[in-house]
Amino acid sequence: MSKTSAIGTGDVTASHNNFGGVLRELDWRRYVIYIGFVVVFIFFAVLLRDEGFLSANNLLNIFRQTATITVIAVGMTYVIACAEIDLSVGSTAGLSSVAAAMAISHWGLVPGVLAGLAVGVVVGAVNGSLVSLLGIPSFLVTLGMLGIAAGAAQWITASAPQPILDDTFNTIFGSGNLGPIPGLVLWSAVAVVIGAIVLSRTKFGRQVLATGGNRTAADFTGINTKRIKFQVLLISGVVASIAGMLYAGRLQSGRFQWGTGDELSAIAAVILGGTSLFGGSGTVIGTLFGSLLIGLINNGLILAGLDSSQQQVVRGCIIILAVALARKK
Amino acid sequence: MNTGTVSDNVVEMRAISKSFNGVNVLNEVDFEVKKGEVHALAGGNGAGKSTLMKILQGVYQADGGEILIDGKPVRINSIQDAKTAGIGMVFQEFSLVPSLSVAQNIFLAAEPLGRAGLIDDRGAVRRAKEIFADMEVKVDPRAQVSRLGTAYWQLTEIAKALSQNAQVLIMDEPTASLAKHETEALFDLIERLKKRGISIIYISHRMDEVYRIADRITILRDGRRLLTEPLTNVTPEQIVEGIVGKKIEGQLAYRERSRTGEEGAPLLQVRGLNAGPRVRDVSFTLRAGEILGLAGLMGSGRTELARVLFGIDRAVSGEITLRGKKINISTPRQAIAAGLALIPEDRRAQGLVLEHSVRDNLLLPLLGTIEKGPLLDVSAGKTLSSSLIKKFAVKVAHPNRPVRLLSGGNQQKVVLAKWLGTDPDVLILDEPTAGVDIGTKSEILDMIRDLASAGKAVIVISSEYPELLAVSDRVLVLKDGSVIRDMPRSEIADEESLQLAVQGV
Structure with missing residues (x-):
């Protein structure tokens, strides 16, 4: 919605003798994620040129590996832009994968997909109702829901993986390709495109940003901020359940562990992408790059031969650094 | 200087000047407070009262002049300096931590320490009890502040100041959020504090209170001291005239518009509206093309009335009709759909x-x-x-x-x-020119007039009487949530008569 377009349109009287002022107005912090993405990319491209970092296969792999996080993070962008949080997305994905797998084996493809989506609708609606109607902070509601959904998934499956033998499901959700493009990448592209357009170009999107930016002013403007809060949490739940089915399709089974910890990766992607943790601003494209940056780092560190403990340390440092650079003074 | 009186002045501010961004806010202001007196400080918006008090509290530093405490020159560069000098403040917006107990608040950052350097909570409670006993009020020092009413918050603030050995207490509109019996209790307390030699600087717009408890009054206008007199020497009319001044009348003159409210059709009718203690049985009719001013002291219910009309707060009873049709407004959305708009009081928090x-x-x-x-x-x-x-x-x-x-x-x-x-058909403006420069102010007032001329009904809430009189065709005066006067503009001779009406004189 708001590009900084200070150059050329800036207040002439104030800045014609102050070029530094114009530069300062060009708020580079908004673009930290893109700058960071390019810097990290070039860094790995040079450092890992012999390890095949730049091969088409590896690059496509990065997209494929980040696809589910990207999908979840699109929903999370709405939640955070609205000044709420959703910690239950990871376990919702897990529960959805399990529900879809079990329903497929009993009733077939369509009931399976509906069961997976139903998990997202129920979780999102419960989260949304508790937050908007009872006014319980979303941090607490969704923290509780994280445990409930994870526990439920483990309980109904007795911790056992639920294989999915339906090839159509597996092909649609994650295993198949459309020409050269992996289905997973297609899914995340669809999520990003719809998410970006709705957030920046619809009445609903503007109302989400206004509610996150100043809830009182939004209320005074006649926006039903309770409904908006409900809706963003509902969206987040549904999107997480789709991500859960993507796990299920890609790995051809439903398992309660799918998605564990994804809430933190998704939140990191959203914040890296320039969405304010305090609400009021956010871009889905930024989130996409945030998610890709995390995937890029993971991939590069693996190729560089770091073990998983070292990866975690380095990834943590890069995320803190990027957020520190992007913060407002 | 009259050396004979120096000793009874506990505070003496001499030739205090202060400017912000080149604008002179205080111009060589003198201000003295005697030991054990209640000294009222009065003045309109922008007269410099709050700046003067902030200098005394160490929030701002004066550009020129000096401050003497007990006859000795002191430098007050921080709030801590002011506390050391014996200046205590009872904040208008209370500065307590709601989640802590009364005693914890009183000794915040000055906690009594026991053995091993740990906080002596029992000692704090005991000392708080002693302070409240001295004040002759009953407050449980262990109670959590958020569970207490505003009157107790204020008592806690006063106790906090006394615990720091304050000799001078600054009270800014202390009765604004108090009920009548609480106000009485506060006045009794002030009398007792006086007897103990504590001085009180009392800032209030309520004339009856000032006459009731203050010994002397200082009036500031445009950053200068207009007068300091015992209250026995001045009449309420003189004070009002002193506060109001006569300077901006030309710019803010009332203009007859071609269409005044009398001929317009009734657009908005409010009958017996009730919503809590600040909106009591309010009825009025607003015609198309009419500008209705709402006047009243702080806490008289003007903003609350606007909030109820716009559906932010719900009415308990009463009826609102728009163009003769009864409407139900319980959310801002319904109000907007009915054709209302509210320019809220706090544009930063509520408007943008x-x-x-x-x-x-x-x-x-x-x-x-x-x-x-x-x-x-x-x-x-x-x-x-x-x-x-x-x-x-x-x-x-x-x-x-x-x-x-x-x-x-x-x-x-x-x-x-x-x-x-x-x-919108009906526009409600709550303090539309607060914090707005004089040029923009007259632009906004012109916009309001134009809107009414175009047939809209307008309600203007303002604490500035010149502004109300400049645009209103009719003024409703509110007090304690009720309409006490309904005055056509032609019946209001000048600001003084409006000020007196607001005071309920």
Whole structure:
């Protein structure tokens, strides 16, 4: 919605003798994620040129590996832009994968997909109702829901993986390709495109940003901020359940562990992408790059031969650094 | 200097000057407080009262002049310095930590320590009890502050100041949020504090209270001291005249408009509206083309009435009719749909999303009108916002700039433009020119007049009498939530008579 377009349109009287002022107005912090993405990319491209970092296969792999996080993070962008949080997305994905797998084996493809989506609708609606109607902070509601959904998934499956033998499901959700493009990448592209357009170009999107930016002013403007809060949490739940089915399709089974910890990766992607943790601003494209940056780092560190403990340390440092650079003074 | 009186002045501020951004706010102001007196400080908005008191509390530093405490010159460069000098403040917006107990608040950052350097909670409670016993009030030091009423908050504030050996207490509108019997209890307490030799600087717009408990009064106007007199020597009329002044009358003169409210059809009728203690049995009729002023002291229920009309707070009983049709307003959405608009009191907190652009703010109530299918028509939005910016002469380099960068006056124009874009029939403006420069102020007043001339019904809430008198065709005076006077403009001779009406004299 708001590009900084200070150059050329800036207040002439104030800045014609102050070029530094114009530069300062060009708020580079908004673009930290893109700058960071390019810097990290070039860094790995040079450092890992012999390890095949730049091969088409590896690059496509990065997209494929980040696809589910990207999908979840699109929903999370709405939640955070609205000044709420959703910690239950990871376990919702897990529960959805399990529900879809079990329903497929009993009733077939369509009931399976509906069961997976139903998990997202129920979780999102419960989260949304508790937050908007009872006014319980979303941090607490969704923290509780994280445990409930994870526990439920483990309980109904007795911790056992639920294989999915339906090839159509597996092909649609994650295993198949459309020409050269992996289905997973297609899914995340669809999520990003719809998410970006709705957030920046619809009445609903503007109302989400206004509610996150100043809830009182939004209320005074006649926006039903309770409904908006409900809706963003509902969206987040549904999107997480789709991500859960993507796990299920890609790995051809439903398992309660799918998605564990994804809430933190998704939140990191959203914040890296320039969405304010305090609400009021956010871009889905930024989130996409945030998610890709995390995937890029993971991939590069693996190729560089770091073990998983070292990866975690380095990834943590890069995320803190990027957020520190992007913060407002 | 009269050396004979120096010793009874516990505070003496001499020739205090202060300017902000080149604007003189205080101009060689002298101010003295005697030991054990209640000294009222009065003046209109911008007279310099709060700046003078902030200098005494160490919030601001004076550009010139000196401060003497007990006859000795002191430097007050911080709030800590002021406390050491014996100056205590009872804040208008209370500065307590609600989640802590009364005793914890009293000794915040000055906790008594016991053995091993740990906080001696029992000692704190015991000392708090002693202080309350001295004040002859009953407060449980162990109670959590958030569970107590505002009167107890105030007592806690006073106890906190006394625990720091304050010799002078500054009280800013201390009765604003108190019920009648609580006010009486506060006055009794003030009398007892006086007897103990504690001086009180009492800032209030309520004339009856000032006469009731103050010994002397100092009036500031335009950053200068107008007078300091014992209250036995001045009449309420003299005080009001002193506060009001006569300077800006020309600019803010009432203008007859071609269509006054009398001929217009009744647009909004309110009958027996009740909502809590601040809106009691309010009835009035507003005609098309009429500007209705709402006057009253702080806490008289003006803002609360506006909130109920706009559906932010719910009415308990009563009926609102618009164009003769009974309407039900329980949310702002319903109010907007019925054709109402509210320019809220606090534009930063209630009117604007500060981080968002001017354009996004302007379009927020208008999003429904620029939808093209499911999407917003961006170019229509640009055209619409640009036309609003032009129509309301908002000075902004580019509509994409965050609204927080604008001056107060321009921000207020954005709020006005945002609402007038919805083309409401009834417009409620709560303190429309607060914190707005004088130039923008007269522009806004002209806009209000033009809107009424165009057939809209307007309600203006303002604490500034010149402003109310400049635009209102009729003024309702509220007190304790009830309408006590309904005065046509022609029956209000000048600001003094309005001021007296507001005081209930």
